[in-house]
Amino acid sequence: MTTVIENNQKNDRLEVGTPLLEVKDLHVEFHTRDGIAKAVNGVNYSVAAGETLAVLGESGSGKSVTAQTIMGILDMPPGKVTQGQILFRGQDMLTMGNEERRKIRGQKIAMIFQDALSALNPVLSVGYQLGEMFRVHQGASKKEAKEKAIELMDRVRIPAARQRVNDYPHQFSGGMRQRIMIAMALSLQPDLIIADEPTTALDVTVQAQVMDLLAELQAEYNMGLILITHDLGVVADVADKIAVMYAGRIVETAPVHELYANPAHPYTKGLLRSIPRLDQKGQELYAIKGLPPNLLKVPAGCAFNPRCDVATDLCRTEIPALHHVTDKDGKELTGRRSACHLWKETLHG
Amino acid sequence: MGRFVARRLLQMIPVFLGTTALIFFMVHLLPGDPLAALWGDKAPDPVQLAALKHQQGLDQPLLQQYLSYMGNLLTGDFGTSLDGRPVLDKITDALPVTVRLALFAFAIEIVVGIAIGLFSGLRRGKLFDKGTLVLTLLLIAIPVPVLGFVVQTVFGQNLKWVTPTVQDSNDITQLVLPAVVLGSLSLAYVARLTRTSIAENIKADYVRTAVAKGLPRRKVIGTHLLRNSMIPVVTYLGTDLGNLMAGAIVTEGIFNVQGVGHALYQAINMKEGATVSGFVAFLVLVYLAAGLIVDLLYAVLDPRIRYA
Numbered sequence A: 001m002t003t004v005i006e007n008n009q010k011n012d013r014l015e016v017g018t019p020l021l022e023v024k025d026l027h028v029e030f031h032t033r034d035g036i037a038k039a040v041n042g043v044n045y046s047v048a049a050g051e052t053l054a055v056l057g058e059s060g061s062g063k064s065v066t067a068q069t070i071m072g073i074l075d076m077p078p079g080k081v082t083q084g085q086i087l088f089r090g091q092d093m094l095t096m097g098n099e100e101r102r103k104i105r106g107q108k109i110a111m112i113f114q115d116a117l118s119a120l121n122p123v124l125s126v127g128y129q130l131g132e133m134f135r136v137h138q139g140a141s142k143k144e145a146k147e148k149a150i151e152l153m154d155r156v157r158i159p160a161a162r163q164r165v166n167d168y169p170h171q172f173s174g175g176m177r178q179r180i181m182i183a184m185a186l187s188l189q190p191d192l193i194i195a196d197e198p199t200t201a202l203d204v205t206v207q208a209q210v211m212d213l214l215a216e217l218q219a220e221y222n223m224g225l226i227l228i229t230h231d232l233g234v235v236a237d238v239a240d241k242i243a244v245m246y247a248g249r250i251v252e253t254a255p256v257h258e259l260y261a262n263p264a265h266p267y268t269k270g271l272l273r274s275i276p277r278l279d280q281k282g283q284e285l286y287a288i289k290g291l292p293p294n295l296l297k298v299p300a301g302c303a304f305n306p307r308c309d310v311a312t313d314l315c316r317t318e319i320p321a322l323h324h325v326t327d328k329d330g331k332e333l334t335g336r337r338s339a340c341h342l343w344k345e346t347l348h349g
Numbered sequence B: 001m002g003r004f005v006a007r008r009l010l011q012m013i014p015v016f017l018g019t020t021a022l023i024f025f026m027v028h029l030l031p032g033d034p035l036a037a038l039w040g041d042k043a044p045d046p047v048q049l050a051a052l053k054h055q056q057g058l059d060q061p062l063l064q065q066y067l068s069y070m071g072n073l074l075t076g077d078f079g080t081s082l083d084g085r086p087v088l089d090k091i092t093d094a095l096p097v098t099v100r101l102a103l104f105a106f107a108i109e110i111v112v113g114i115a116i117g118l119f120s121g122l123r124r125g126k127l128f129d130k131g132t133l134v135l136t137l138l139l140i141a142i143p144v145p146v147l148g149f150v151v152q153t154v155f156g157q158n159l160k161w162v163t164p165t166v167q168d169s170n171d172i173t174q175l176v177l178p179a180v181v182l183g184s185l186s187l188a189y190v191a192r193l194t195r196t197s198i199a200e201n202i203k204a205d206y207v208r209t210a211v212a213k214g215l216p217r218r219k220v221i222g223t224h225l226l227r228n229s230m231i232p233v234v235t236y237l238g239t240d241l242g243n244l245m246a247g248a249i250v251t252e253g254i255f256n257v258q259g260v261g262h263a264l265y266q267a268i269n270m271k272e273g274a275t276v277s278g279f280v281a282f283l284v285l286v287y288l289a290a291g292l293i294v295d296l297l298y299a300v301l302d303p304r305i306r307y308a
């Protein structure tokens, strides 16, 4: 556990407020038989050390593809990055050599996947898969790696870690498996963790435990965290800021509590209204009408316009820019942006 | 695991008894009298013939013969062939040659087949992969005797790299050509199976995880991808070990290898019941053991499979 404590100072080299990771104008498309699917269309976001960015959006909005591009695990082909930069500590990872990039993966940026059962190798013991990190990246011996694996399993509170280190993924429950994924991502104390729907595959009761563990470890190691989810309920307690994605674009960004209190995009408003709430028990749950667009033919103008209650002609012809958002007195709200022609009416109306 | 092995061993007993009985009775259905053949073209002397029959126990009812044969077998006595040699001697002479040939072919098909399949699977749709598909299809389409003949002609007679037929069956270098011919069909299947399995598994989530862990490519492939992809291939290899033993008998004929095929062919011609039954009993044991080994290997490769 000593290594863990040393790491707390690790990120201090970075100036306060300097982003650890910056995604700049990222465009990703998939060349398929049916045509070109534009999955990511100019995404910008950034995360600082110790900060949690929640990326929110319905299924198919490009959250995972963005994460995969950051991680360098995009399926290419059919995927293709056509534009943009991904700066890690100021260095563009998209122009790096393979070997340089590989050394960032796992050591500097780690990823937690949605479905731990399929993300873990079914034929290797969890101890082997955890220990592999130390063996490959730090040249640890088999024995050392095993001890470290046990230590990690203890750290993520897996009961009887020493007895279970040689067990295989299928012998663990869903929640325990996700803890193992978290342990694996954490093993080399990376600067940044990307968690792609880490609790979606879990039972509701287990979701909160896993989320709490993740948030706790993140705070302890002062890591940046990108938390991808389609569930607004999950992020309220853990995230610092939120980026809402729709059809491969960021449509709104805001500090988490401001977004909950006062959304500046009709899509965010719809998402918030569709969270089940105890005080509205018995009432029919709200759902945004219609379905997310087919990425092969995104509607002209604002991609959300066919589903929007307040859309105007302008919305059907012109793609809205990601506007800076101001309060009623015209003072700019820091960290707040909205890609809606009608953000003023939405926010203040 | 222990219980599984014990049960499998017990299951082998009826299978072994059944197959040996079948062969024993089938040999006796063959036309002609093996003892009469000892007189060649001359008519056999009835008195001598009857005496010989009595001495060999061939005048007893067939069931009686079978029971005493099996009784002897259990004590390790495989009987004596008509030329006076113990059958066990013949087996220990011929079996190693065939086993060596089959294992040689097996090794070739595993090493070459998996290597080709791996590279094709990783480069699906590229030139190497397309070449593999065409070549393996050819190997599957060409009958083994034809392939054997072509190889014999090209490498033996035209290029003179080797002698067309095997002179010394115990010289492993002379077995190279027969082994290649014997293993070619299975090699094609192994290559194709590996290719498909690799191409399928390379998209698996755990491979993506391995990349995300920052593992070098050779580790991603060697540790994570290959091991999972081998599961269907090992299943095939298990059933194939038996096929290779049978195939070896054909290949032996083409290249004049003095193995089981050669001995069995002669024994059948001579209607030597004891020899034929002895060889078959041994082959059955080899099949059963190979099957068991593969099942166990399967469990080693895939921990989700547990035998109880």
Ligand SMILES: Nc1ncnc2c1ncn2[C@@H]1O[C@H](COP(=O)(O)OP(=O)(O)O)[C@@H](O)[C@H]1O
Pocket: A030, A032, A037, A039, A057, A058, A059, A060, A061, A062, A063, A064, A065, A066, A075, A078, A079, A295
């Ligand atoms: N491997 C792929 N091949 C083709 N298209 C893909 C692939 N992965 C993602 N896409 C496309 O990208 C879109 C966004 O996917 P994704 O980022 O996974 O959405 P989500 O926001 O649910 O994580 C999908 O709707 C799909 O059209």
Ligand SMILES: [Mg+2]
Pocket: A060, A063, A064, A065, A196, A197
């Ligand atoms: Mg996703």
